Amino acid sequence: MKVKQTVTFNLLLIFILLLSACGNRLAEETEEYQQQMDDIYTINNELTNHLDNIDSDKIQNHISDLDTDFESDELEEMISKLEGEILPLAESLNTKVDEMEVTNEDIEDHHNTFVESAQVKYDFAEQLSDYLSTYQNSVQASERLIDLSQSFMDNQKERDDIIENASDSKAEEEINTLIDQLNSNSEELDEASKILEGDESIESKQEQIDDVLLPMLDEHVDSLNQINLSTQQANRVRSVSLEMYYGYISYYEERKNTMSYNEKLQNVQLQNILSLQESYQRLDEDYTKELEELKSGE
Missing domain, CATH: 1.20.5 (Single alpha-helices involved in coiled-coils or other helix-helix interfaces)
Known part of the structure; x- marks a missing residue:
């Protein structure tokens, strides 16, 4: 026994x-x-420090409130930092992580947590940069549309003043010829632009701008240039009207861009992007905990 x-x-x-x-x-x-991970840790620490300093709540609040100060100053700085510093670091980190070979299965399982975290950090930086850039483009395009509308109203007032102050019968005759052509052009443009206010798809509206409205405006410019004028006032009316047509062209091109920006923003939830910050932080915590367990031989 x-x-x-x-x-x-x-x-x-x-x-x-x-x-x-x-x-x-x-x-x-x-x-x-x-x-073996020392160099990778160095890149990761620098990247993580940048990403942790991004105030997700502030971004959410400013964009929701349409804070113009944020749009013009902080937003530009954030986009520049994301594109110039953070994204290159995230790309470098993922490249080096992909090159890292781990043969021990226990360590490999743990290493995969780091790999996942590195990918989430890249996704966070890339998606946030893309969203903020699109948002900035949308805001700037809207501001340009407002400026174009104001310019159009200013030109229209100047043209009306010239017409009202026509000094002789010859000028009045030539101006009336211009007005007839302008009215005809206006009716044609109004009819062709109705689709933009309807329920048609964005693609259909953009095609209408490219295939119908912009070529039509080019024809309207030609229609004014083909009219023979001799008086200074009539020529000035035509000149101002041409400026308005060129403004229309810029307006519709900008309108088309705005449609694309807004559609892109509507298809992406900012909160889903910002939540990636918590995701990589949670993965980093898991990685650190698992690493301590491996070092203790557990």
């Missing part, structure tokens, strides 16, 4: 020693793994 107990004890001791040896070997391989 004593012999049997001794054998059992010896087997248990051997098993414990084997476990201890395996644990020590895993801890040693973990240390080697960390040394």
